[in-house]
Amino acid sequence: MLTKSVRYLRILVMVVVLGMVVAACGGETGSDTTGAPDAPGETEAPGDEEPSGGGEVVDLTFWTFVQAHADFIESQAAEYNASQSEVEIRIESTSIDWDDMHNRLLIALQSGTGAPDLVDVEISRFGPFSRGEVQFHPLTDIVERNSENLVSERLAPYTVDGVPYGIDYHLGAYLMYYNTEITDAAGVDIDAIQTWDDYIEAGLKVKEEVGVPMTTIETSAGFSLNGLMLLNGGGRYDADNNRILEDPANIEAAEFIQSLIFEHEIAVVAPGTEHHAVEFFESFNAGESASFWMPQWYMIRFPENMPDLEGKIKVRPLPAFEPGGAVTTMGGGTGTAITLQIDPDKVEVAKDFLEFAKLTYDAQVKLWTVLGFDPFWLEVYDDPALAEPDPWFGNEPVMANIKDMLDRLIPEYTGPHYAEISTRMGDVMAFELFEEQRDAAEVFAEAEAEIAGME
Amino acid sequence: MLPSPKSSVVLSDEDLGGQERRPGTPFLQRPGVVATVFLAPFLILFSVFRVWPIISAVSISLQDIQSIGQGEFIGLGNYGSLLDNESFIAALKNTALYTGGTLLLLVPIPLMLAALLHSGSVKAPGAFRTILFLPLLAGLVVVGVVFQLILTENGVMNAGLGLFGLPRLAWLDVPELALPSLLIVAVWRWTGINIVYFSTGLATIPNDLHEAAVIDGASGIRRFLHISLPLTKPIILFVSVLTLIGGFQLFVEPFILWAQQGGVGPNRAGMSIVVLLYRTAFTNFQLGLASAIGVVLALIITVIAIVQLRAFGFFARDETNSGRRRRSR
Numbered sequence: 001m002l003t004k005s006v007r008y009l010r011i012l013v014m015v016v017v018l019g020m021v022v023a024a025c026g027g028e029t030g031s032d033t034t035g036a037p038d039a040p041g042e043t044e045a046p047g048d049e050e051p052s053g054g055g056e057v058v059d060l061t062f063w064t065f066v067q068a069h070a071d072f073i074e075s076q077a078a079e080y081n082a083s084q085s086e087v088e089i090r091i092e093s094t095s096i097d098w099d100d101m102h103n104r105l106l107i108a109l110q111s112g113t114g115a116p117d118l119v120d121v122e123i124s125r126f127g128p129f130s131r132g133e134v135q136f137h138p139l140t141d142i143v144e145r146n147s148e149n150l151v152s153e154r155l156a157p158y159t160v161d162g163v164p165y166g167i168d169y170h171l172g173a174y175l176m177y178y179n180t181e182i183t184d185a186a187g188v189d190i191d192a193i194q195t196w197d198d199y200i201e202a203g204l205k206v207k208e209e210v211g212v213p214m215t216t217i218e219t220s221a222g223f224s225l226n227g228l229m230l231l232n233g234g235g236r237y238d239a240d241n242n243r244i245l246e247d248p249a250n251i252e253a254a255e256f257i258q259s260l261i262f263e264h265e266i267a268v269v270a271p272g273t274e275h276h277a278v279e280f281f282e283s284f285n286a287g288e289s290a291s292f293w294m295p296q297w298y299m300i301r302f303p304e305n306m307p308d309l310e311g312k313i314k315v316r317p318l319p320a321f322e323p324g325g326a327v328t329t330m331g332g333g334t335g336t337a338i339t340l341q342i343d344p345d346k347v348e349v350a351k352d353f354l355e356f357a358k359l360t361y362d363a364q365v366k367l368w369t370v371l372g373f374d375p376f377w378l379e380v381y382d383d384p385a386l387a388e389p390d391p392w393f394g395n396e397p398v399m400a401n402i403k404d405m406l407d408r409l410i411p412e413y414t415g416p417h418y419a420e421i422s423t424r425m426g427d428v429m430a431f432e433l434f435e436e437q438r439d440a441a442e443v444f445a446e447a448e449a450e451i452a453g454m455e
Numbered sequence: 456m457l458p459s460p461k462s463s464v465v466l467s468d469e470d471l472g473g474q475e476r477r478p479g480t481p482f483l484q485r486p487g488v489v490a491t492v493f494l495a496p497f498l499i500l501f502s503v504f505r506v507w508p509i510i511s512a513v514s515i516s517l518q519d520i521q522s523i524g525q526g527e528f529i530g531l532g533n534y535g536s537l538l539d540n541e542s543f544i545a546a547l548k549n550t551a552l553y554t555g556g557t558l559l560l561l562v563p564i565p566l567m568l569a570a571l572l573h574s575g576s577v578k579a580p581g582a583f584r585t586i587l588f589l590p591l592l593a594g595l596v597v598v599g600v601v602f603q604l605i606l607t608e609n610g611v612m613n614a615g616l617g618l619f620g621l622p623r624l625a626w627l628d629v630p631e632l633a634l635p636s637l638l639i640v641a642v643w644r645w646t647g648i649n650i651v652y653f654s655t656g657l658a659t660i661p662n663d664l665h666e667a668a669v670i671d672g673a674s675g676i677r678r679f680l681h682i683s684l685p686l687t688k689p690i691i692l693f694v695s696v697l698t699l700i701g702g703f704q705l706f707v708e709p710f711i712l713w714a715q716q717g718g719v720g721p722n723r724a725g726m727s728i729v730v731l732l733y734r735t736a737f738t739n740f741q742l743g744l745a746s747a748i749g750v751v752l753a754l755i756i757t758v759i760a761i762v763q764l765r766a767f768g769f770f771a772r773d774e775t776n777s778g779r780r781r782r783s784r
Contacts, residue, residue, distance in 0.1 A: 109523050132521075220713075
């Protein structure tokens with residue numbers, strides 16, 4: 001027979017085990033009010049704390065995948081608080097890896113809880129959030145208030161059925177980056193390159209005189225292809241969000257790049273297969289090719305990754321397909337949006353702050369002076385801060401050069417399957433076109449068939 | 456003979472069922488209650504974190520979910536679409552080739568190395584074993600990053616090839632070299648642990664057998680083929696099944712090696728089924744299709760594992776053993 005103490009011990013063990021089970025299976029308990037500061041979605045309601053600046057305190061959580069963006073938004077919050085006394089914004093920013101952040105955002109929005117108030121959404125990941133009920137608050141009012149100043153095309157990637165849902169950090173104008181040490185050695189005047197025919201002629205000269213290719217093409221990313229698709233009047237979607245993959249302009253653009261590689265032999269596949277590969281950085285830094293086209297935000301990669309090129313790089317518009325034609329388009333982008341999970345009481349404050357942080361004259365100047373990005377506010381390009389010559393880039397006022405291109409800018413539009421097309425372009429299309437020299441019409445037809453099969 | 460309840464620590468179901476419940480036994484002291492309470496934590500956690508997600512995945516795989524909070528029941532539509540899905544076919548092919556490659560490399564090579572260590576012809580086998588085991592201690596992400604540097608065009612691998620006058624290869628940029636790159640990582644990483652498994656198996660073989668064979672004039676190779684190999688069959692089976700499952704679950708290595716390309720490699724040559732599943736679910740947000748890929752992957756692994764187990768006579772041996780047990784009663 002068991003003694004009383006053994007019996008009590010058994011009961012105690014069982015109670016402990018049961019307690020552990022309940023604790024393991026239970027969710028948040030009402031007693032947990034510690035509110036970990038980094039827990040996504042946990043924001044303090046306005047008025048819960050004494051404001052330090054006299055206004056009502058509003059906590060806003062913000063997710064991004066670029067620490068510089070987090071720093072920028074936080075510094076803008078400080079400016080916002082100093083500019084008025086009614087509200088004191090407190091930004092709780094979290095910088096997470098690109099892939100991880102978008103995945104977490106999807107899960108949080110799908111599960112109905114845990115999303116931040118403000119979030120950066122990269123252009124290639126915006127599509128899934130725009131299908132069905134768009135998961136962000138419309139920003140129509142703040143955009144309309146500033147529409148006459150803005151380069152309206154920059155809002156297109158985050159616009160669904162005419163309603164804007166995100167505000168970008170830059171214009172993302174496509175530029176041609178020339179290594180002038182090579183072009184000068186070949187006797188090429190980069191300012192004389194106005195059309196792609198001029199570019200081919202210059203490329204042949206560079207190849208003959210210096211012995212290096214004029215340019216490099218990505219085969220595992222879509223920037224080389226997409227840039228020229230858009231420049232030629234094509235793209236992935238049109239202004240009405242209709243998919244236009246098989247548009248002749250896209251096929252012509254792909255065939256043109258093929259001609260640079262296989263016919264004129266002035267282009268090669270980028271070392272490392274893309275312009276963000278270490279191999280490419282090393283190669284371009286060593287002067288193994290003369291130029292390439294990428295959006296403006298690529299400029300900030302040079303000082304860190306290609307330090308030997310300081311002063312040698314000059315930025316110019318893309319050559320036009322025909323005289324007087326478009327000389328730039330838009331590439332990449334990250335829109336800041338307000339999620340539907342924000343406390344409804346905070347929506348207006350968040351929109352007001354977003355307008356202040358990105359859609360004011362001063363904010364647009366800072367996009368260049370702080371982040372190094374091209375603004376999308378026309379008047380800003382006349383600001384002295386943007387007219388200063390940049391020693392790194394041939395001691396030229398890069399932004400002043402970009403201003404001259406803005407009236408010949410082709411916008412980029414997005415749609416519900418933009419992400420899948422991006423994936424397809426980087427995974428398959430660029431490789432098949434520029435490594436295997438496959439028929440461009442077939443490659444685009446196969447891509448269209450795959451995307452159509454997803455609907 | 457049935458074990459006495461007093462002498463046995465672990466009671467079988469049969470034993471528990473056979474016990475007579477004395478009138479007046481407190482509820483919490485009844486054997487069934489105690490067993491249930493102690494099993495409950497596992498069963499609850501297993502149900503919540505394993506069984507429920509599996510049921511949920513199957514349910515999601517029958518829906519078309521492409522937008523947040525919305526889904527439409529489409530029956531087997533997602534499964535049907537996989538049949539002519541280029542990406543899925545490419546991923547399946549890559550994964551099958553990788554798994555086949557790992558089976559060919561990670562079973563015989565470690566087995567032979569383990570036999571070599573066990574033969575006594577290697578000095579300091581402990582140190583040798585430790586060195587081979589070390590790669591397992593490195594995190595997979597670290598391994599991926601290190602191999603990304605090793606396999607880059609200016610990396611150590613090409614420097615090594617250069618010493619022998621061989622040309623530099625673009626290991627990570629050419630589709631034909633994607634699978635060999637993944638296999639190089641796999642061999643480096645998993646050879647050591649497989650040697651440990653095989654060494655354990657070889658250590659259980661009685662020395663008498665080898666001594667008798669030596670007296671009969673058997674060479675080292677013949678002893679390996681006719682004694683060591685047959686008697687390590689259960690270990691070979693174990694390692695093969697582990698390798699098979701690991702092969703089909705390939706994810707981290709390609710995801711890190713081709714980080715900039717989302718883990719797919721040149722022209723999708725490094726894309727595994729799990730990488731495709733991940734991209735379908737999160738990059739493209741096609742949850743229904745991604746769940747269908749997951750279910751198909753689970754079925755593939757199950758079927759191949761069963762075939763493998765049958766081929767090794769796993770089920771046959773069980774039947775024989777249970778037959779013996781029955782006869783002995």
